Amino acid sequence: MSNITYVTLDGYVEMQKHRVLYFVIMFTAYIIIICSNSTIVCLIWIHKNLHEPMYIFIAALLLNSVFFSTAIYPKLLIDFLSEKQIISYPACLCQFVMYYTFLVSELMLLSAMAYDRYVSICKPLQYPNIMTNRTISVLVVLAWILPACQAAVPALLSTNEKLCNFTLTVFFCKNEFYKLLCVRSVLLHVYGVMGLVNSAFLPMIFILFTYTKIFIITYHSSRDVRKKAVQTCLPHLLVLVSVLFLGSYDIIIARVESHLPKTAHLIMTLQVLLYHPLFNPIIYGLKMKEIYKHLKKLFCRAKIN
Numbered sequence: 460m461s462n463i464t465y466v467t468l469d470g471y472v473e474m475q476k477h478r479v480l481y482f483v484i485m486f487t488a489y490i491i492i493i494c495s496n497s498t499i500v501c502l503i504w505i506h507k508n509l510h511e512p513m514y515i516f517i518a519a520l521l522l523n524s525v526f527f528s529t530a531i532y533p534k535l536l537i538d539f540l541s542e543k544q545i546i547s548y549p550a551c552l553c554q555f556v557m558y559y560t561f562l563v564s565e566l567m568l569l570s571a572m573a574y575d576r577y578v579s580i581c582k583p584l585q586y587p588n589i590m591t592n593r594t595i596s597v598l599v600v601l602a603w604i605l606p607a608c609q610a611a612v613p614a615l616l617s618t619n620e621k622l623c624n625f626t627l628t629v630f631f632c633k634n635e636f637y638k639l640l641c642v643r644s645v646l647l648h649v650y651g652v653m654g655l656v657n658s659a660f661l662p663m664i665f666i667l668f669t670y671t672k673i674f675i676i677t678y679h680s681s682r683d684v685r686k687k688a689v690q691t692c693l694p695h696l697l698v699l700v701s702v703l704f705l706g707s708y709d710i711i712i713a714r715v716e717s718h719l720p721k722t723a724h725l726i727m728t729l730q731v732l733l734y735h736p737l738f739n740p741i742i743y744g745l746k747m748k749e750i751y752k753h754l755k756k757l758f759c760r761a762k763i764n
Contacts, residue, residue: 466551466639468544470630470725482539488733489532495740496521502753509749512590513579513691516572517743517750519599520698523564524736530557531631531732538630548622548639551632552614556607558633563606563658565702570662571598572695573669580688581676609654613647620644629728666699694746701738 474481503509503518534554538544546554578589623641634651637643670692677688744754 465545465547467626468546468630469626469628471544478539482536485532485535489528492528492736493525496525499740499744499750506753512575512595515595516568516575520568521739523561523568524739527561528736530554530561534631551636554632555636556610556614559610560607564602566662567602567606569699570665571602573666576692577669577673580673606658609658613650616647694742697742698739701735
């Protein structure tokens with residue numbers, strides 16, 4: 460391993476010609492992602508009327524978008540300004556862990572939010588006793604710790620594996636790092652399948668089951684209950700669709716990568732990095748009534764000053 464330190468990231472297209480354009484686009488996107496997500500998190504932190512379980516989960520989700528982007532963007536920006544786009548193998552494994560930790564955490568947090576909406580709408584009298592501060596803290600912490608532990612296992616198992624390839628046709632480390640290994644063990648393959656079931660399919664089944672129960676119950680309820688359900692559940696469902704799109708896109712890219720032109724692969728991957736972290740604050744900023752009111756006050760105050 461001591462003689463095999465660095466891996467070349469060969470996913471860029473005409474880097475010498477477009478490096479400034481790449482840098483400007485990604486740097487601008489990163490600043491917008493940090494500012495937009497952090498603004499809503501700060502509003503939730505400052506205003507006491509937003510210190511409710513639903514808004515705490517939203518703050519955690521937006522923080523997760525910041526962490527997700529920070530796991531990828533700084534290294535990208537450095538590569539745009541570097542003559543060689545390389546990364547050490549341990550750093551590549553670390554980036555893999557962070558990428559999938561925050562990607563899966565998104566689904567975990569959406570599962571927690573679905574449960575919160577289910578209890579709020581379907582069991583309103585029991586809501587204060589079920590969704591306590593302790594419960595919220597446990598759900599948020601587990602949403603980050605469980606995916607991190609799950610993503611760390613294949614990285615640790617691959618640490619001392621022999622490498623036969625030192626070039627990845629991507630521009631950051633994801634599950635493609637397996638292609639560096641001389642032999643991918645059966646254990647890694649089985650664990651990967653189990654991880655996909657645990658981190659994607661099970662949370663999705665839980666979320667769909669929960670929202671189905673909510674819609675069945677609200678369908679037979681009063682108009683006000685249905686209105687409340689739509690107002691609070693719609694933003695979460697829109698973000699869920701975005702996460703599904705992101706996850707599906709990631710799987711499609713991995714499956715058809717060898718058949719894609721490098722330019723098409725670059726564009727598809729950039730969409731994964733750009734759209735979703737920018738989508739969350741727009742949805743919650745515009746669709747959640749209380750957050751929108753505070754945002755409106757903030758910008759109106761800034762405009763007057």
